Amino acid sequence: MEGANGYRKGLWTVEEDRILMDYIRVHGKGKWNRIAKVTGLKRCGKSCRLRWMNYLSPSVKRGDFSQEEDDLIIRLHNLLGNRWSLIAGRVPGRTDNQVKNHWNTHLSKKLGIKKHKSKSEGSSQAQSIEAKEAHSMPSNPDSKPPSEDKNGETGPEVREDLPRSMTMLANTQDMEMGTEDYESSLWFSTGDLDLNAPSLMQFLDGHVLDFVWDGL
DNA sequence: AACCGTCGCAACCGCCGAATT
DNA sequence: CAATTCGGCGGTTGCGACGGT
The missing domain is CATH 1.10.10.60 (Homeodomain-like)
Structure with missing residues (x-):
């Protein structure tokens, strides 16, 4: 599950989501590569950004397309x-x-x-x-x-x-x-x-x- | 119930341009 | 000005869910 650089790959867990959301609540979006250092989250910056943009962001609408x-x-x-x-x-x-x-x-x-x-x-x-x-x-x-x-x-x-x-x-x-x-x-x-x-x-x-x- | 093929979606990868050092 | 880092994009892949046999 972990790549050569020590970052995790694959589906995000609830705990990882929580850590990422906590970070963004405090620090805001951006500086994605800092997240791993600051929070200890074993995810690369790109992965964090993608997770936020595509799933965790409150502006993302879920459900079927009309x-x-x-x-x-x-x-x-x-x-x-x-x-x-x-x-x-x-x-x-x-x-x-x-x-x-x-x-x-x-x-x-x-x-x-x-x-x-x-x-x-x-x-x-x-x-x-x-x-x-x-x-x-x-x-x-x-x-x-x-x-x-x-x-x-x-x-x-x-x-x-x-x-x-x-x-x-x-x-x-x-x-x-x-x-x-x-x-x-x-x-x-x-x-x-x-x-x-x-x-x-x-x-x-x-x-x-x-x-x-x-x-x- | 077990197996297998298909589908749909989340996430990854590679690349690029902009910003920063 | 060159090198490095970062953020963003589009294409692709991996895997769980589901339906058919």
């Missing part, structure tokens, strides 16, 4: 690919690990998406779409078709205040989300989508969530 969360994740994944931390940042109470697991175990099956083995292919583009479940997406029979937009707007809107790529992003709210459309909607390459660019981050913070919710 249909709304599923739809939101599907749409965000469609936009962002496997940027789990970005996606999770826009699904309240869910962690990147939760979102990633949920995608890999439930949603990718639901959508008929196969994972490729190859690591180099990365991102959502590494995934192929099986035609068998075409038009099953978003698999919620109650979900409103995009055409029933709240404003009754029809057709893509060109936003002149945004770069072209942003406009295209924004217009994805009007996508028909059949599986084939899902595939074809992956219009960007990871190179096109520089998520570290401040403009895009501002865009995401200010816009994406709005239209994502509107589209549900």
